[in-house]
Amino acid sequence: MDLRHLKSFLIVAEELNIGRAAMRLHISQPPLTRQIQQLEEELGATLLIRTNRGVELTEAGLLLVEEARNILALTEQAAERTHKAGQGKLGRIDVGIFGSGIFGVLPKILLAFREAYPEVNIVLHNMNKREQIDALRQRRLTVGFNRLLPDEPDIAVELIVKEKLYLAINSKQALSKKKEIPWAEIGNHPLVLFPSGARPSFIDWVLDLCRADGIKPWVAQEVGDAVNGVALVASGFGICIVPESATNMKLPGVVYRPLIRNPPPEVDLSCLYRASDDSPILHSFLAIARTFRD
Amino acid sequence: MDLRHLKSFLIVAEELNIGRAAMRLHISQPPLTRQIQQLEEELGATLLIRTNRGVELTEAGLLLVEEARNILALTEQAAERTHKAGQGKLGRIDVGIFGSGIFGVLPKILLAFREAYPEVNIVLHNMNKREQIDALRQRRLTVGFNRLLPDEPDIAVELIVKEKLYLAINSKQALSKKKEIPWAEIGNHPLVLFPSGARPSFIDWVLDLCRADGIKPWVAQEVGDAVNGVALVASGFGICIVPESATNMKLPGVVYRPLIRNPPPEVDLSCLYRASDDSPILHSFLAIARTFRD
DNA sequence: TTCTGACATACCGTAAAGGTATGGCAGGGT
């Protein structure tokens, strides 16, 4: 069965006159007559009763009109949806996020993407760095966000923003009176560090900076992410070094102060994706994400 | 969009290899490659990622697989259903019946038809003779059943059975002791006649018979149909002439006795339909009905 | 490097689809 035949048949059923229907279809009458004949032969059913004043529908014809309307509507919709999917306007995107990532530019990117592509279903997955890379390779993720990413050949990494570092301090501590904290001060207080899993990570980068400056940090506790770190600061465990985005997390008894060092300490927030992935949804997403680059 | 292209695409999506898919479709590889290319161009979306080991589906392709499965299944079903409708195996038939018709051969015909054509929806309409003919002309009925039908050029009438006449008698009457009742006896008892509407009808035919025999009937009451007539007999209104089929209606206090006359009094049960109607459902139905002819 | 397996391209022949002209049939008007 041919969709063109169904379309023709529908027009004939509307006009009840093969000649007029042929005009509407921009073909001449004989081919249309033949199309209907072929359709009837293929279906093994008489669809039209030919009269001298035109045609009328049989019951089989009447039934086929309903079915054909359905089929053609479904087909149009399928074409439309496939086209949209091809442009990255329809579908699903799995985004890997991490603990403190949720406070900074990431929600702004997600919101902008949702507004630009409302028919793309955004699914968020909380994962650490290692899990994100594995999930990307297994196609469980389309894109991930993280910091301090290793250079792997099949995973592309794009810097989104560099964030300055802040020190989370319990407001009862004298240190909280200072407007800015010199980097060297880190060595003088018990330190809460994160994240605990998936080395090397933010922890190691901080420790490397300290080693470079000849500072011996006093590590009081390792925690999973910035949220837990700042929570411990609130209850007086010590100080905690966090990226700027985490300062959006207001907790009672915690203040944030900029850390001063030369060169200024900055940590990246990057997105990562399969280098070989050229799916339109990913690239629509990356285009939005890039507008948030400094 | 072409259904053949969708079919081809589905096979390609199953094989993930254009060459193998072409073999399954019994065509060579280049035309299939072109079909997919045309499909992609028409939809404005990349459906396949060509690799050196075959092809894989894009998200748009994955979506189209689902849509295509739907469309093709619906199309097959439409063809199947239309074919059945063309054979009179699927659809709807509107059958006009009348009061006492429901007791005799009519339910047997309906049952046989329902068993032979289970996918045809039988809709019954209780109508008198005039209403049936009008409804047929307006296509609200496919076929009707009635007695003593007038000869009209556009309405075909086919005799199904001739029924002998019986007399419904209250069992308290002395008359009920007789095994058979001579026709002339009718004049000696109060008579319940039916149907009341749509003259000429059964009533007139009975009165004509009486007139021919020189009998003056004593008409006690006219009622709408045999059911009401026999009910009045049960409560002692008088006697009532009924066709054989109505004797299936057992009411307490009513007995049925054959009426004897020369020639024997018989009334027809016929079906009627539009003479120009050659719809397969009607003719399937008529074929079943004819098997019940004597 | 070469070989293999896969998809893409070029070109040709045939089959299917459309166009023109005409036939056949049934109603309605004269």
Next chain:
DNA sequence: ACCCTGCCATACCTTTACGGTATGTCAGAA
């Protein structure tokens, strides 16, 4: 009663497009 008109069907021709064969191109494996 006849012809005229409108409509669908048929015959025949033209054009389109679809499939087949041969070949190109590319990437990964031996």
